[in-house]
Amino acid sequence: MEARYEPRRLEAKWQQIWEETRLFDAAEDPDRPKYYVLEMFPYPSGRIHMGHVRNYTIGDVVARYKWMRGNNVLHPMGWDAFGLPAENAAQKAGIHPARWTYDNIDYMRGQLKALGYSYDWRRELATCDPDYYRWEQLVFLEMFRQGLAYKKMSPVNWCPQCRTVLANEQVEDGACWRCDSEVVLKELEQWFFKITDYAEELLGDLDRLEHWPERVITMQRNWIGKSFGAHIHFPVQGEAEPLTVFTTRQDTLLGATFMSLAPEHPRALALARGTPQEAEVRRFVEHWGAVNKSRGALEDVTKEGVFTGRYCVNPVTGWDLPIFIANFVLMGYGTGAVMAVPAHDQRDFEFAQKYGQRITVVIQPPGEELGADILTQAYEDEGVLVNSGPFSGQESAPAREAIAAYLAEKNLGAPAVQYRLRDWGISRQRYWGAPIPIIYCEACGAVPVPEADLPVVLPLDVEIRQVGASPLAELESFWRTTCPACGGPGRREVDTMDTFVESSWYFLRFACPDYAQGILDPARVNYWSPVDQYIGGIEHAVLHLLYARFFTKVLRDLGHVNLAEPFARLLTQGMVLKDGAKMAKSKGNVVDPSDMIQTYGADTTRLFLLFAAPPERDLEWSDQGVAGAHRFLHRVWSLTHTILPDIQNVPAYEGIGTDFSPGLWEFRHKVHQTIKKVTEDIEGDFHFNTAIAAAMELVNAFYQTLEALPREELTFRVWREAIEVLVKLLNPMVPHIAEELWQILGNDTSLQLQTWPAAQPEALMESAFTLVVQVDGKLRGKIVVPVSATDEELKTWALNDPSVQKWLKGEPRRVILAKRKLVNIVT
RNA sequence: GCCUGGGUGGCGGAACGGGUAGACGCAAGGGACUUAAAAUCCCUCGGGGGUUACCCCCGUGCCGGUUCGAGUCCGGCCCCAGGCACCA
Numbered sequence: 001m002e003a004r005y006e007p008r009r010l011e012a013k014w015q016q017i018w019e020e021t022r023l024f025d026a027a028e029d030p031d032r033p034k035y036y037v038l039e040m041f042p043y044p045s046g047r048i049h050m051g052h053v054r055n056y057t058i059g060d061v062v063a064r065y066k067w068m069r070g071n072n073v074l075h076p077m078g079w080d081a082f083g084l085p086a087e088n089a090a091q092k093a094g095i096h097p098a099r100w101t102y103d104n105i106d107y108m109r110g111q112l113k114a115l116g117y118s119y120d121w122r123r124e125l126a127t128c129d130p131d132y133y134r135w136e137q138l139v140f141l142e143m144f145r146q147g148l149a150y151k152k153m154s155p156v157n158w159c160p161q162c163r164t165v166l167a168n169e170q171v172e173d174g175a176c177w178r179c180d181s182e183v184v185l186k187e188l189e190q191w192f193f194k195i196t197d198y199a200e201e202l203l204g205d206l207d208r209l210e211h212w213p214e215r216v217i218t219m220q221r222n223w224i225g226k227s228f229g230a231h232i233h234f235p236v237q238g239e240a241e242p243l244t245v246f247t248t249r250q251d252t253l254l255g256a257t258f259m260s261l262a263p264e265h266p267r268a269l270a271l272a273r274g275t276p277q278e279a280e281v282r283r284f285v286e287h288w289g290a291v292n293k294s295r296g297a298l299e300d301v302t303k304e305g306v307f308t309g310r311y312c313v314n315p316v317t318g319w320d321l322p323i324f325i326a327n328f329v330l331m332g333y334g335t336g337a338v339m340a341v342p343a344h345d346q347r348d349f350e351f352a353q354k355y356g357q358r359i360t361v362v363i364q365p366p367g368e369e370l371g372a373d374i375l376t377q378a379y380e381d382e383g384v385l386v387n388s389g390p391f392s393g394q395e396s397a398p399a400r401e402a403i404a405a406y407l408a409e410k411n412l413g414a415p416a417v418q419y420r421l422r423d424w425g426i427s428r429q430r431y432w433g434a435p436i437p438i439i440y441c442e443a444c445g446a447v448p449v450p451e452a453d454l455p456v457v458l459p460l461d462v463e464i465r466q467v468g469a470s471p472l473a474e475l476e477s478f479w480r481t482t483c484p485a486c487g488g489p490g491r492r493e494v495d496t497m498d499t500f501v502e503s504s505w506y507f508l509r510f511a512c513p514d515y516a517q518g519i520l521d522p523a524r525v526n527y528w529s530p531v532d533q534y535i536g537g538i539e540h541a542v543l544h545l546l547y548a549r550f551f552t553k554v555l556r557d558l559g560h561v562n563l564a565e566p567f568a569r570l571l572t573q574g575m576v577l578k579d580g581a582k583m584a585k586s587k588g589n590v591v592d593p594s595d596m597i598q599t600y601g602a603d604t605t606r607l608f609l610l611f612a613a614p615p616e617r618d619l620e621w622s623d624q625g626v627a628g629a630h631r632f633l634h635r636v637w638s639l640t641h642t643i644l645p646d647i648q649n650v651p652a653y654e655g656i657g658t659d660f661s662p663g664l665w666e667f668r669h670k671v672h673q674t675i676k677k678v679t680e681d682i683e684g685d686f687h688f689n690t691a692i693a694a695a696m697e698l699v700n701a702f703y704q705t706l707e708a709l710p711r712e713e714l715t716f717r718v719w720r721e722a723i724e725v726l727v728k729l730l731n732p733m734v735p736h737i738a739e740e741l742w743q744i745l746g747n748d749t750s751l752q753l754q755t756w757p758a759a760q761p762e763a764l765m766e767s768a769f770t771l772v773v774q775v776d777g778k779l780r781g782k783i784v785v786p787v788s789a790t791d792e793e794l795k796t797w798a799l800n801d802p803s804v805q806k807w808l809k810g811e812p813r814r815v816i817l818a819k820r821k822l823v824n825i826v827t
Numbered sequence: 828g829c830c831u832g833g834g835u836g837g838c839g840g841a842a843c844g845g846g847u848a849g850a851c852g853c854a855a856g857g858g859a860c861u862u863a864a865a866a867u868c869c870c871u872c873g874g875g876g877g878u879u880a881c882c883c884c885c886g887u888g889c890c891g892g893u894u895c896g897a898g899u900c901c902g903g904c905c906c907c908a909g910g911c912a913c914c915a
Contacts (some may be wrong), residue, residue, distance in 0.1 A: 001909070186870055207903050213831090213832095213909080214831070215830085215831040215832065215833095215909085218830060218831055218910090219830085219831080219910060219911080221830095222830065222910085222911060223911080224830090225911095225914070227914075227915090230915085235881090245915080246914095246915070247913070247915060248914090249915075254867055260915090301913090303913080326913095327913090328913045328915095329913085329915080330913075330914065330915085332914090333914045333915080334914070337915095338915045339915080340915090341915090345915065346913090347913055347915080348915085417865095418914080418915095421913060533913090538910090540911080541910080542910085542911095557856085575852065611839090611840095611851085612839060612840080612852090612853095613839070613840070613851070616832095617832095617840090617878060618908085619839085620838085622839070622853065622854095623854070624836080624838095624853055625838095625839070627853085628852055628853055631852095633850085634866095634867095638867090646847085659863085679845085684843085688842070689839090689851085689852095690840090690841065690850085690851080692851080692852090693840090693850065693851035693852075694850090694851080695839075695851095696851055696852075697850080697851070698850090701911095703868095718868050770847080770848050772846075773847095774846080774847085774895085774896070776895070776896085777846090777895060777896040777897095778896090779847055782847075803882095813895090814895060815895095816846095816896080818845095818895095818896085819846075820894090821846070821847095822847075824895050824896060825845080825895085826895045826896090
């Protein structure tokens with residue numbers, strides 16, 4: 001009597017066994033190669049969504065596979081637990097952020113356990129736990145000591161109505177997302193991490209990340225934005241101090257006809273002082289200086305400017321260049337001043353036309369003759385220099401070198417490198433985050449909290465009421481303290497750290513989450529790191545993955561880890577879509593993983609997510625596809641029970657099958673081909689979809705074989721071998737049913753402890769193959785031939801095949817044999 | 828505008844360095860079993876055509892090229908998704 005496949009009962013059973021036997025606890029072991037697989041940890045938002053399930057299932061397959069391959073696997077899970085939604089929930093529902101967060105963690109942990117993931121739960125950590133962020137505070141202090149953490153004035157998004165700073169994500173079309181009032185830029189003192197110190201290494205090491213997706217590398221490269229060019233000093237008439245610009249096109253220097261400054265340029269107002277333009281300049285600067293330039297709203301804004309009444313001098317041509325303030329010049333890039341070359345920069349061209357400025361062509365495209373009078377737009381490509389004195393006739397690239405050298409020699413400038421990357425502002429005027437461990441003192445300034453006083457614990461006895469603002473500033477018991485340096489009155493920093501700080505190093509802490517003597521336990525972190533395989537969404541391509549790389553290098557330089565790059569391999573999995581759109585509550589297309597587990601079980605849910613698309617591609621959810629996955633598991637279940645009486649008391653076949661009937665040999669051949677295929681698909685680029693397809697083919701072949709093969713002991717022994725192979729191959733993907741079937745087959749140790757099957761070379765060998773015959777590249781016939789045939793025999797048989805002969809027109813001109821697989825006859 | 832991906836049946840997707848296009852699954856149609864349904868099993872399943880146990884023509888976004896042979900390589904376009912974007 002066949003037992004029913006009851007996923008819920010059987011999954012609960014195995015989850016309990018794995019937990020009770022501590023099967024997935026990881027420990028350092030010098031005798032086995034370590035393998036650290038990690039999925040990006042979740043924010044405890046309330047419930048696991050299908051995107052999480054996809055992410056963690058991919059990681060779990062990798063972990064369980066590597067395990068069976070003999071690796072010492074580390075596979076941890078934790079919670080990125082600080083963040084704004086907790087505060088919002090607190091205001092809305094009156095629950096304390098800590099309570100809300102920990103309740104969510106408890107619930108979501110249960111959901112993850114119901115999916116049967118192979119985590120070492122002893123290592124679970126939550127970043128809002130003082131035992132975690134105390135070490136983060138220590139990292140901050142060490143960075144502060146090295147000058148890598150510093151404070152400076154910086155513009156932030158400020159809502160005057162709510163009287164709080166807003167994150168970029170909370171500004172919608174320049175207005176506060178809550179009260180819809182206009183957001184202004186406000187200068188505030190903010191803490192920064194000096195990521196720009198690492199710009200060069202972060203850029204250079206991208207070349208070493210061979211197993212990262214190309215697009216992530218490209219995105220990071222663009223984000224860092226390294227440009228080669230020159231600084232050029234333009235003397236200002238009547239002033240000692242020149243204006244310095246950065247340009248990548250110093251080859252166009254002799255075509256510079258005016259100068260543009262950013263509205264926020266420190267000398268903008270000073271230059272206009274005393275000129276007739278002063279009032280107009282002041283109005284312009286006030287207007288445009290207040291507009292937030294960091295966001296997209298400026299795209300459609302027309303180019304505007306105002307003349308300052310002052311001139312500077314083109315250091316090579318000696319021309320007087322009027323100095324403008326222009327709304328399109330960015331203070332945050334380069335020097336905030338640009339030389340305007342209207343003939344060769346579209347922005348400058350438009351500006352020059354509007355304000356009647358001179359246009360001089362200094363670059364000629366090949367085979368064309370440009371003139372200032374006929375230009376309808378700027379020519380921005382490279383070419384040959386003209387009207388450029390001694391540099392005329394040179395190509396752009398060598399001219400850039402020559403002009404930079406000339407400038408350096410005359411002390412008029414120097415070659416320069418410019419990065420787009422800016423320092424990382426980490427101050428958040430928020431409550432639910434890690435406190436920044438600094439005390440302000442009238443006498444001593446910003447003083448680090450002594451290491452012995454860590455952690456600076458985030459107080460829980462606060463009332464969350466004011467919209468969005470941190471309550472820490474109002475909590476005197478928190479901020480009132482004494483200066484650690486002089487003992488005088490002190491005031492704690494009330495800002496908290498950006499939550500991206502926590503996720504910048506959690507993967508290292510997983511190696512030693514219980515370590516109480518410091519940030520990282522050197523022995524353990526150096527054993528486990530780097531993460532061999534990191535898996536997560538593409539949305540973190542720049543921010544998290546760049547910060548994590550930065551932090552790893554900082555921690556290396558601080559002596560905590562012996563590592564330059566944290567993630568050896570990166571897999572960015574695609575989104576889970578339903579009806580063509582990302583699952584979202586607002587769209588009403590959410591499928592709840594817990595419902596799927598209830599209806600079909602964790603194994604079916606996992607199997608569908610692995611089978612429906614390759615991991616890096618978006619996946620379209622299909623209820624019918626899930627049913628199909630379930631049907632396959634049923635087939636495997638029934639197959640095992642069908643053959644069970646026959647194979648119960650026979651050992652698995654172990655020979656090389658030379659004395660087999662053709663049918664039996666063919667079946668065993670399929671078994672070993674499947675081993676090869678599944679192994680290669682997983683090893684290659686995690687092509688689980690085709691690995692599962694191969695397993696399905698094996699099951700189909702198995703069913704066909706049940707009737708076809710003679711019912712004798714040899715058959716049963718091969719069946720036994722085949723079913724054991726099948727169950728092992730399926731284990732990483734659908735571990736519960738695999739374990740259950742393994743037990744039903746009479747084994748009493750966990751399937752997870754078995755070694756991965758190896759394809760037997762003898763069983764992979766072919767005695768015959770299908771020769772494809774083409775005539776003039778068109779398929780005309782197929783012949784089954786023995787592998788022992790010679791090349792000449794293959795050609796002869798192809799030519800003599802009846803279905804081929806009718807296409808031949810006399811003597812063929814050529815006969816091509818390709819890879820002993822295909823013959824093409826050219827007539 | 829720039830940078831990544833990607834365009835293959837009704838659908839999700841296969842096809843290792845150029846060599847049988849459509850594996851595997853879903854949906855659909857037909858059949859078996861059943862009093863009936865569900866479940867299960869079997870067959871068909873890119874389009875068109877024919878002399879229909881077989882065979883032919885067309886077919887991987889579009890146009891051209893290389894090659895005995897192109898989904899795959901080269902050149903030129905078109906469309907979709909994502910990222911960056913007044914970066915001098």
